[in-house]
Amino acid sequence: MKPYQWPMLVVYAAAIFSKSKSFRDNPVIGSTSLNKMGLHLFRRRLAWRMGIRRRAQLASLITAEDRAAIDRDGYIVKRDFLDPETFEKLRNEILGLQTEAREAVIGDTLTRLIPLDGRNMGKVPATRSVLEGPAFNNLLAYAGSFRRRPRLFVQTVFTRVLKDAPPDVQSFFHSDTFHPTVKAWLYLEDVDPASCPFTYVPGSHIANRRRLAWERRVSLHAATSREPLTAEGSLRITEQELARLRYRVPESLAVGANTLVIADTSGFHKRSPSADQARRISIWAYSRSNPFLPWAGGDFTRAFPRLHGWGLHLFWFAQDLVKRMGKARGGWRWVGVRTPATPPALDTGGGPRRG
């Protein structure tokens, strides 16, 4: 711990009981000696136990079969999720959406996010009723172990937009964080093996003995890891290590349009790299809460959906402001009006802009 960090000690220590995950940015969470004494494993185990407990509270929301799949594999694939007519309506609404978008080029991949906030949701009524309906939300709640309103976006991934850039950081196996958490993709177009399918290591969401021993080892030096993702608490793992942990073979989810994939992304996963330019359009959802809470409900933002949307815009505003102050470069920015399928316009210069 550096001397200038001492006055913040209480704040750093309080973060032990939050979803904070960065070993690098928090000298308590990243402390080698505390992690030798078991701090990381303590958080990991307690968060896992609370997650199981919350999932048990939500068990009646979904079928026994779906529960078994999520409990066993850490992910679930729902092919033909919507009836064809509803899906057609939803797809037309989403592909026709023309609105302000955020984009980031990470490695050789451009990702576009269009927030499905109150304003955009108002333009897509069929989509809205699906995304606010029980079939979608109950699966998401169980997988994420919280009954919370997820963040919703249209996500378009354009692969290989830059020729000589390093690969996208997401194309290496990693775990997003140390506790149960959920991401979901409802694909609007077929995802063939070349359009960077989501790949998941079945069963890798389970905090078993081998996994915990591996994490304990990694936690000792994660704060100074050369892998930025590991230092930030999204532990990266090599294919050899995965084999040593005796996981099943990774499943690459090249699936048809109208497939819903929901995953606990504390399990190991990646975006399969793609050799050529391809695009992947989905409705993307994620949700993350304090992993130490013993109860699954109690989300006051469910009663105030508009507030939920503002929260995200406020976060982006702050993120852009910090960037404008010169503390961070590259990354996410508003790029003006786009549809989900507008081809990428590669103007890499400049900071965040509106309109």
Ligand SMILES: O=C(O)CCC(=O)C(=O)O
């Ligand atoms: O988009 C994907 O296939 C996975 C990317 C990823 O790792 C994530 O969203 O956490």
Ligand SMILES: [Fe+2]
């Ligand atoms: Fe991830």
